[in-house]
Amino acid sequence: MTAALIIDLTLWGSVAALAFLVWRRGRVVLVSAAREGTMDFINIVPRIGLGVIGSGYIAAIIPQEVITGWLGPDSGWLGVLAAVLAGAATPGGPVVGFSIGAVALKVGGGPPQVIAYVVAWALFAFQRLILWEIPFMPAKFVWFRAAVSVPFPFLAAALAMAIGKP
Amino acid sequence: MIMIGVLVAVSATLVWRRDGIDGVLEILTHDLALFGGILPRVLAGCLLGAFITEVLPHEKVSRSLGPNSGLKGLLIGTAFGAILPGGPFTAYPVAAALLTVGADFGATIAMVVSWTLIGYGRAVAWELPILGVDFTLWRIVISLPIPVLAGALGRFVFVRMYPKGEPPS
Numbered sequence: 163m164t165a166a167l168i169i170d171l172t173l174w175g176s177v178a179a180l181a182f183l184v185w186r187r188g189r190v191v192l193v194s195a196a197r198e199g200t201m202d203f204i205n206i207v208p209r210i211g212l213g214v215i216g217s218g219y220i221a222a223i224i225p226q227e228v229i230t231g232w233l234g235p236d237s238g239w240l241g242v243l244a245a246v247l248a249g250a251a252t253p254g255g256p257v258v259g260f261s262i263g264a265v266a267l268k269v270g271g272g273p274p275q276v277i278a279y280v281v282a283w284a285l286f287a288f289q290r291l292i293l294w295e296i297p298f299m300p301a302k303f304v305w306f307r308a309a310v311s312v313p314f315p316f317l318a319a320a321l322a323m324a325i326g327k328p
Numbered sequence: 329m330i331m332i333g334v335l336v337a338v339s340a341t342l343v344w345r346r347d348g349i350d351g352v353l354e355i356l357t358h359d360l361a362l363f364g365g366i367l368p369r370v371l372a373g374c375l376l377g378a379f380i381t382e383v384l385p386h387e388k389v390s391r392s393l394g395p396n397s398g399l400k401g402l403l404i405g406t407a408f409g410a411i412l413p414g415g416p417f418t419a420y421p422v423a424a425a426l427l428t429v430g431a432d433f434g435a436t437i438a439m440v441v442s443w444t445l446i447g448y449g450r451a452v453a454w455e456l457p458i459l460g461v462d463f464t465l466w467r468i469v470i471s472l473p474i475p476v477l478a479g480a481l482g483r484f485v486f487v488r489m490y491p492k493g494e495p496p497s
Contacts, residue, residue, distance in 0.1 A: 169369075169413070169415065169449070169453075170368075170369070172413040173369060173372045173373075173376075173413060173417075173418060174372055176376060176413060176418075177372050177375050177376055177379070180375075180376060180379035180380060180383060181375070181379060183379070183383045184379050184382045184383055187382070191382060195378045195379055195381070195382040196375060196378065196379075198378045198381075199371075199374040199375035199376075199377065199378030199379065200371070200374070200375070202374040202377065202378065202421070203370060203371045203374040203375075206370060206374065207367070207370070210363070210366070210370060211363055212332060212333060212336065213332065214359055214362055214363045214366060215336075215356065215359040215360065215363060216332065216333075216335070216336030216339065216340075216359075217359070218355040218356075218358060218359040219336055219339035219340040219342075219343050219352075219355055220335065220336065220339045222339065222343050222347075222351075222355060223339050223342045223343060223346075260454050260455050260458040260459055261458055263458075263459055264458050264459050264460075267459070267463070273463075273466075276463075277466075277467055277470060280455075280459075280467060281445065281467070281471060281474070284444040284445055284450075285441065285444060285445070290416070292332055294416040294417075294420055295416075295420055295440075297420075298373075298377075298420035298421050298423075298424050299420055299423060299424045299427070300424070300427065303427065303433060303436065306433060306437075306482065306485075306486070307433075307436075307437050307440060307441075307478075307482065309485075310437060310478055310481045310482045310485055311437075311441065311478055313481070314441075314474045314477065314478055317474065317477070318467075318470050318471060318474065321470045322466075322470055325470070
């Protein structure tokens with residue numbers, strides 16, 4: 163619970179600090195900026211609502227054992243490819259990808275494959291793109307960013323193979 | 329939106345067929361609670377984005393994070409993403425604000441990618457406890473070059489896709 167509290171404190175602290183900076187430019191500016199932010203919020207809520215409430219169902223029908231199986235040991239570049247696909251398919255949320263990565267390591271998954279998996283999941287987990295990124299950002303930017311991110315889990319796996327495990 | 333709605337409806341139906349109405353309701357209550365918890369943070373993120381748009385001087389941003397900001401712009405984006413507090417509810421509104429005030433796709437990509445890969449928030453709160461110190465540090469070291477490279481690739485592709493500098497809409 164404390165981690166969440168710290169997050170909330172820094173978050174609202176930053177909001178307050180910025181509000182102060184805006185306020186120094188005049189009360190009217192602050193009011194109009196606050197109104198704009200609130201309008202963004204109102205527009206985004208239904209989309210986030212659909213995403214958050216829907217994501218539980220999407221997560222429930224993707225069997226995690228299947229994903230773990232894809233990260234098999236010594237699976238080479240084919241395994242990296244499978245890991246990247248699995249990362250993209252894994253539901254978002256802060257925990258799921260890391261947990262699956264941990265399980266995969268425990269059952270003998272190759273570290274470069276697990277790296278590729280975690281990086282792919284962080285970069286373009288499909289569900290996070292839809293749930294978080296699209297509601298806030300121009301869709302064109304989001305797809306563009308996801309597309310240019312595709313090579314990087316492979317690069318991470320290559321680096322992992324080159325420098326080896328710590 | 330429609331696509332997501334359909335996807336959710338199909339998933340919910342599959343859950344219902346498998347687990348019955350109890351399974352559907354259990355997920356619904358859990359996600360509603362999650363949604364309620366997230367809402368204030370989403371509001372904070374939206375306000376943050378709106379205030380940043382107001383505070384940041386547009387010419388300065390387009391100079392230091394715009395299409396001609398070079399490697400420096402990508403590095404600034406990366407550093408900014410790495411230190412940004414909060415979760416997706418801050419990162420994406422702030423990134424959208426940067427785009428509005430004149431950052432280009434490349435620098436914004438560097439920022440978003442840096443936030444997801446080397447931002448401390450998620451690593452400290454979730455990755456360390458689950459995957460351990462060794463793996464997390466190893467993963468972060470390997471990820472260090474990625475934001476700048478992704479931003480550079482983004483710029484490279486962008487000027488070829490939109491040679492006339494089509495504004496991001």
